[in-house]
Amino acid sequence: MQAYEFINNLIPPLKMTDNAQKALAWMEEIRQDVLPVVDEGIFKGLVTDDLIYTLNNPELKIADISPESVTCFVYQDKHIYDVLRVAAEHQSNMVAVLDREQHYQGVITMEDAISAFAESLSIQSQGAVVVLSMFMTDYSMYEIARVIESENAKILSSFISVDPLDDSKIKVTLKLDKTELRHIKATLERFGYRILDHYQEEQEQSNEQDRIGNLLRFLDL
Structure with missing residues (x-):
């Protein structure tokens, strides 16, 4: 039950050139309140809707927003238990997955992680x-x-x-x-x-x- 098995491919990463309005539109479309930020294959952290609403500038580029939870990730070969642990530490509903060369592979939602955890128990x-x-x-x-x-x-x-x-x-x-x-x-x-x-x-x-x-x-x- 390694982390890479539970990556949710329906959740797109934000690029530095995207703006806050696009981020909110994506969040609404996929019914999430957080999205990962990736720059040239490197995970930069998470952006939440609360952060965007606080900044109150729909045209603001993601590059001008300081992402949160830059260490909210696990390596792809880690067990699903580690995903739950990292999510709890960061109080996040989403955890990024990286390979050992630090390249971004995707994210796991807590809904998916809990389902996997339930199966393991x-x-x-x-x-x-x-x-x-x-x-x-x-x-x-x-x-x-x-x-x-x-x-x-x-x-x-x-x-x-x-x-x-x-x-x-x-x-x-x-x-x-x-x-x-x-x-x-x-x-x-x-x-x-x-x-x-x-x-x-x-x-x-x-x-x-x-x-x-x-x-x-x-x-x-």
Whole structure:
């Protein structure tokens, strides 16, 4: 799942000779509020509609506008996780993709990145989600998997994040291949695991919007 696989070829880069009015027209046409700026194949940063409206000059050339987020890019061989990380760092809905020679290859939107992330976490598969809280020193995926598998269930994917209420602990989010959690929860608790939260899907809940909604909910995005 490398970044170059998710480049959105429908989003055009702005040239230095383009003006602010053209940028806004393109943004409206493709329903985006930001566009990349490229000069002779080199990524120069991002221009947002807020920046253009602030300058309030439709004839202003892009060359006369100072682009933002000049480091909002990833290399084309980076994983989709890096795209999400860079987007979060820059609070941007778009991340540029460069090759190792710094040449611009395109951009990835957060809509595309989240869809790819959802796919990597097996969101499209039926199953429930369990969130465990523990100290990092107690974390062992082997032991967790052994307990889960004792209930004839499998871990489809996992995600680890720092517990926002206690930075000495982590949250371990598990996507399972079972929709019924009662016995699994009881077994986890019997082995001393603290269940922070859980999300139990209904069998018929299979459309894309529901899957993405579940992803955002259990990642607290």
